[in-house]
Amino acid sequence: MAENDTEEWTQRAQRVLAESRHHAGAARRALVELLDSQTCALSAIEIEDELRARRRPVGRASIYRILDELERLNLVQKLQIGQAMARYEPIRPGPGHHHHLVCDNCGTVTPFTDDGLETAINRLSRRVPMRVHEHEIVLHGACPDCAA
Amino acid sequence: MAENDTEEWTQRAQRVLAESRHHAGAARRALVELLDSQTCALSAIEIEDELRARRRPVGRASIYRILDELERLNLVQKLQIGQAMARYEPIRPGPGHHHHLVCDNCGTVTPFTDDGLETAINRLSRRVPMRVHEHEIVLHGACPDCAA
DNA sequence: ATAGAAACGAGACTGAATCTCATTCCTATA
């Protein structure tokens, strides 16, 4: 993730938030910046812990409220990856787009990309009886360590 | 789902369970039959309610225990579809294989199939740094009713 | 028939996620 891509998402998020009739809360800014600094999905609890570690604690209710709002504004995608809790990550246009491998043994989550898959999804999305906004692809299996 | 496909899954499940050094419990049989009678994924709570409604109540602990076991034996797939709770459905060879559309507004889950997608996934599965056992594809969006 | 093992289920417990509501923070306006 290049430094200025990173800048772009935070700025786009702040702009979209500002446009949707809101005050600019400090908790929200901290959370947006944290999300942008990550390369893969975080759970709400990880976000809570990390913000506290950075000396910018944010209440749990606020975290979920902000994540829901970011999701509604299409700024983050909520992922339901195998385990019980949801994970969240920024939606970035183009090359940032990826999907996830999940090791069912140790729980590790690894991102991957595939153009053939995206093509198939796009074609399919037009054929299907629903207006498709997002897609979520998870491959389950055993990671190299656990398959050994 | 043709009637004899239905028969086949229950029978295969019973056989695989019998082969893996088990007694034949009544709760397990009831759950296997319920799963087989469905055309799309059920949550554990829905299973609990439906079994109670059928006058064959099964304890919650047993439901989860049996579902976990069926998953380990590759007889059911556990799906993490958008919402908080997991859903389970029988793994049937061939034409039964499908994926899911989820309406983010009303929560409706609809199955779909796509050969192009399967091809892309199979190709991809060989390229990726993990031994892939299962894949899970969810398209999120607005169903015809909610998009209106 | 029965002993031992496997399966079962009631209910306590855990932890993610939601809800409530009093407090604090922003910003438009004066």
Place this chain on the structure above:
DNA sequence: TATAGGAATGAGATTCAGTCTCGTTTCTAT
């Protein structure tokens, strides 16, 4: 710059899916 009123925040209670424990019941090999 002060301030009023709405928006944002967060502590804590609550909900609910899922897990765990352990005593009871059921199954099957003998």
